[in-house]
Amino acid sequence: MKQKRKQTQWLLIFIGIVFITIMLVLPLATVLVYALRQGWNAFYGAINDDYTKMALSLTLKTTIVVVMINTLFGIFASWAVTKYRFRIKHILTTLIDIPFSISPIIAGLVFILVFGRIGWAYPFLEKFDISIVFATPGVHIVTIFVTFPFVFRELVPIMTAQGSDEESAAALMGAGWIRIFRKITFPHIKWGLLYGMILCTARALGEFGAVSVVSGHLRGKTVTLPLHVEILFNEFKITSAFAVSSILVIIAVIILIMRNIVEYRVKKEER
Amino acid sequence: MYVELRNINKKFGNFQAADNISFSIEKGSLIGLLGPSGSGKTTILRLIAGLEDPDSGDIFIDGKRVNDLEPSHRGIGFVFQNYALFRYMTVFDNIAFGLEVQKKDKAYIKKRVSELISLIGLGGLENRRPHQLSGGQKQRVAFARALAPNPALLLLDEPFAAIDAKVRKELRSWLRETINKVGITSIFVTHDQDEAVEVADKIIITNHGRIEQMGTPVDIYKNPTTPFAAKFIGESSTIENYYNLHGFSRDEGYDKAIIRPEFVSISKLGKEIYPHASEQGIVKEVFFRGNMLEVKISIADNEIIAYRSLEDEELVPGEKISVLIYRLYLYNEDSVRLIENEILTSRPEFSI
Amino acid sequence: MAKSILFFKKKKGNIIPGFGLSMGITITMLSLIVLIPLFSIIITLSDTTLEDFWQIISDEQTIAAYKVSLTCAGIAAAVNFIFGILLAWILTRYQFPMKRFVDGLIELPFALPTAVAGISLTTLYSDKGWIGSIFSKWDIKISYTKTGITIAMIFIGIPFVVRSIQPVLEKLDLQYEEAAEVMGASRFCIFRRIVLPEILPAALAGFGLAFARSIGEYGSVVFIAGNIPYETQITPLIIMNKLEQFNYSAATSIALVMLIFAFIILFSINLLQSLISRIANG
Numbered sequence: 001m002k003q004k005r006k007q008t009q010w011l012l013i014f015i016g017i018v019f020i021t022i023m024l025v026l027p028l029a030t031v032l033v034y035a036l037r038q039g040w041n042a043f044y045g046a047i048n049d050d051y052t053k054m055a056l057s058l059t060l061k062t063t064i065v066v067v068m069i070n071t072l073f074g075i076f077a078s079w080a081v082t083k084y085r086f087r088i089k090h091i092l093t094t095l096i097d098i099p100f101s102i103s104p105i106i107a108g109l110v111f112i113l114v115f116g117r118i119g120w121a122y123p124f125l126e127k128f129d130i131s132i133v134f135a136t137p138g139v140h141i142v143t144i145f146v147t148f149p150f151v152f153r154e155l156v157p158i159m160t161a162q163g164s165d166e167e168s169a170a171a172l173m174g175a176g177w178i179r180i181f182r183k184i185t186f187p188h189i190k191w192g193l194l195y196g197m198i199l200c201t202a203r204a205l206g207e208f209g210a211v212s213v214v215s216g217h218l219r220g221k222t223v224t225l226p227l228h229v230e231i232l233f234n235e236f237k238i239t240s241a242f243a244v245s246s247i248l249v250i251i252a253v254i255i256l257i258m259r260n261i262v263e264y265r266v267k268k269e270e271r
Numbered sequence: 272m273y274v275e276l277r278n279i280n281k282k283f284g285n286f287q288a289a290d291n292i293s294f295s296i297e298k299g300s301l302i303g304l305l306g307p308s309g310s311g312k313t314t315i316l317r318l319i320a321g322l323e324d325p326d327s328g329d330i331f332i333d334g335k336r337v338n339d340l341e342p343s344h345r346g347i348g349f350v351f352q353n354y355a356l357f358r359y360m361t362v363f364d365n366i367a368f369g370l371e372v373q374k375k376d377k378a379y380i381k382k383r384v385s386e387l388i389s390l391i392g393l394g395g396l397e398n399r400r401p402h403q404l405s406g407g408q409k410q411r412v413a414f415a416r417a418l419a420p421n422p423a424l425l426l427l428d429e430p431f432a433a434i435d436a437k438v439r440k441e442l443r444s445w446l447r448e449t450i451n452k453v454g455i456t457s458i459f460v461t462h463d464q465d466e467a468v469e470v471a472d473k474i475i476i477t478n479h480g481r482i483e484q485m486g487t488p489v490d491i492y493k494n495p496t497t498p499f500a501a502k503f504i505g506e507s508s509t510i511e512n513y514y515n516l517h518g519f520s521r522d523e524g525y526d527k528a529i530i531r532p533e534f535v536s537i538s539k540l541g542k543e544i545y546p547h548a549s550e551q552g553i554v555k556e557v558f559f560r561g562n563m564l565e566v567k568i569s570i571a572d573n574e575i576i577a578y579r580s581l582e583d584e585e586l587v588p589g590e591k592i593s594v595l596i597y598r599l600y601l602y603n604e605d606s607v608r609l610i611e612n613e614i615l616t617s618r619p620e621f622s623i
Numbered sequence: 624m625a626k627s628i629l630f631f632k633k634k635k636g637n638i639i640p641g642f643g644l645s646m647g648i649t650i651t652m653l654s655l656i657v658l659i660p661l662f663s664i665i666i667t668l669s670d671t672t673l674e675d676f677w678q679i680i681s682d683e684q685t686i687a688a689y690k691v692s693l694t695c696a697g698i699a700a701a702v703n704f705i706f707g708i709l710l711a712w713i714l715t716r717y718q719f720p721m722k723r724f725v726d727g728l729i730e731l732p733f734a735l736p737t738a739v740a741g742i743s744l745t746t747l748y749s750d751k752g753w754i755g756s757i758f759s760k761w762d763i764k765i766s767y768t769k770t771g772i773t774i775a776m777i778f779i780g781i782p783f784v785v786r787s788i789q790p791v792l793e794k795l796d797l798q799y800e801e802a803a804e805v806m807g808a809s810r811f812c813i814f815r816r817i818v819l820p821e822i823l824p825a826a827l828a829g830f831g832l833a834f835a836r837s838i839g840e841y842g843s844v845v846f847i848a849g850n851i852p853y854e855t856q857i858t859p860l861i862i863m864n865k866l867e868q869f870n871y872s873a874a875t876s877i878a879l880v881m882l883i884f885a886f887i888i889l890f891s892i893n894l895l896q897s898l899i900s901r902i903a904n905g
Contacts, residue, residue, distance in 0.1 A: 024778070025728070027740060030753070076645040076649050077649040085637060086646075099657060101839075103839025103859050105841050105862050106881060109862060110660040110663050119663070120666060168637070205736060206842075207736075227738070252731070252739075260727055
């Protein structure tokens, strides 16, 4: 009886590990092995390429802008949703969550419809000589759209669990909202906030579909790191494509590790 | 009058939480708002604090109408039911918070906080966080925090609800003493009659958004003016056809009666002092209540409760006994009347 | 307008300051970034007649793309449903070496940029790749076929089912299982009768999320799909092609169909979930 159970247990673990290996470990290994297939020099050459550097710089800039804006939004929106009672709260939460359930292609498309040549905001933009689509602002704004709910989503459960008694007590003593947020709410949510920012960073770094629609693939201008990977791969520069990918993989692994550490802290705070 | 409510009405949807409430409170008194849950007692407290706005009516504190005043400008201290201590601040910072908001200078804050910490007897725990404190200690800190900015009125929402039964008794007398020492006008909300009776100078009984009775605990206990007040304060059993009991005759205005255990004396058959005024009953159950026995008796199709000393002879369930009822409260929808056992009162020569 | 302000009016009984400010920023940003751009779909389509709309969305090639998207996403979500339960089970109930590592790895599809996953899967399953070369011995192609699309969709869907079930299994009281075991139930019977009903709503939620995500996914699928009309064209690719031809009304029409798909999936999963929990709770 006991023996048989041990056997089933190991069989299930074995199946699970095989699945994980084929589906997750091998793709990851492929990136690293192909990146180094032609030796360190080829790898270094691909990374040291000017276009790669420009793509990396655009990706990092986009990520910083996006994370800052979505953090700001996440804090205000989760504060509004959890600290007050008002009608249509449920609808508001659903609306904020929309970008999660929308295909990145459609996310890109809607901004073409607003700011593109046929977009209703186009005449206005032309007058002031602003370009959004096929320019960096477009890359920023679609990435903001795609990662819009991340910080909000992490903060809402934490703030809901915390309740609003402490804030009410402080308000009753006459404290203003800045003081209340800084001294009372922020210490509760700091790890959750960091966690949401990490998730947002991961998605912003890697966003491909939506950016691909609005970027116009202008090399050195609107090409982010993932788009650069695409271009290299389509030009059959396989080694270069994987070398550039490996930068993203390394960042992704660092993010995963940070995520685990912060998740541990969040769980500890909740206790 | 220090705090006064005039014709206050408050509805939540279809729920009438305050139904034309008016009362006033003298300076320096300690008032208990007592009622079952949903009776509107917490709403009254929140209305005074400004946490809710009344639909109509006026609220006065210290002669000033405060309806349009922000809660933080009403000069009140509020102790929340679960204390709402700032979890990420030390005991010292918690108490100092209100003073910091008022931009008091550092030296004054330090002096005032240490004064309060010694008042609540938590010297040496200034740097603890709330999660390192016991329930009773938390309550003391919440109390000190509310007092720190020198409010004119202290409001406490179910101050003992979150505390273990063991510590509760001790804290009740502590709170009463401390409030008397500070001399601040205070109103607290509770659903526990023992708590209200023990702590408050005056009790306001609420029910269905209305005030049933206001008075000192003894006054309400002895002279309840409404059936609800009679039943809510003290132990009681309700009986029908009271006029079948010896010594009580029918009053057409009333068809039910309330009997308190203190109104009942029981004795073994044949050992009764007033056989003519007594009833025969059957012991249903006997409960040990620590310092006495509580006896459930069946009498004329009704069940009533009586107390018996542990020194007295033992009773067993099923035993026939003699039951003497001294007095009872008659009641109907809206009034209460105390009547005495006629046989006892008409024979003064038998009284001791 | 006055009415809409009333909607956001906070109820009394709350004295925390900052409502107007936080609500103002929330509504403004939500409108600018999400609502107004999405509304553009309707503005754009207002020029399109119903017949044109119908013709675009019922075009033969487009319908083939819906079929590819739906079948591949459905199969992928089903595979993830089964393996997701298995993985969540071994991660919560058993101890084995490198468990923490495996647990962290589940998140990889969330953290890894989709384009990287796409080119990596394409290479891995191509004729020369580690796995593709094995299958090519029997003349089975994976990259640039529906099988390849399904594999890419499995990849991106893995975290959804596992992460939906894990918390439920962690909370599930072992006493139920122990009680059943004492009564002599077999392990499989215990799983089927006691554990499965508990985790089914969460597993279905995971299934729905993985399904919806797979239909909309672009980056990890586009490389391995290969863009062969009628064969391996997925719906987002059709939209992309229409955009490249500057055929905005067609792109927008198909986008609307996809949005409706996503909505129907999430709605029916919600319905199914509430049905199951109602049966479970009597």
